[in-house]
Amino acid sequence: MPLSTLCLRCGMCCDGSLFTHVSLQPDEATALHRRGVPLSRREDGTQALAQHCGALEGRTCTVYSDRPASCRRYHCQLFAALAEQEVSLEEALGVVDQAHALRATLERELPGDVTPDAPRSVMQRARRAAQAHPARPLSQRAQDAYANTEAFLDKHFRGRFGRRG
């Protein structure tokens, strides 16, 4: 099935590249907690699934058949383009591979983050490094890699949905 083939090679909407949190209904939070998936608490007291999702192994969702409604509803622009047959599976997989390659380049350029709360997500580490350390600015190569990766994610994945988190 092409759509699941695409997502199984991607995982960008679950690994913190596109989002920081997924909203949960109370029963979903309870079910995920029972399965040992780590949750976080938002300022309003509700529980959420912090991204990089703890249920993601490699690029595969380990709770796929029981995933929360917010995850079920979400389809990125690339997924929609494939579903509408605006791009072929081969083209869409090529976009996913490019996104992973850009992110890998960015990861190589990022300074190490040894703080206890360092995000697992490369994109979240990059955003934090770009915003939070004026005394330790990112190298030009890291800034370029960060800008290139965000622009690529905007163009192919977020599209009209825009950036969140």
Ligand code: SF4
């Ligand atoms: S970002 Fe899009 S293509 Fe990638 S896993 Fe999520 S829905 Fe699928």
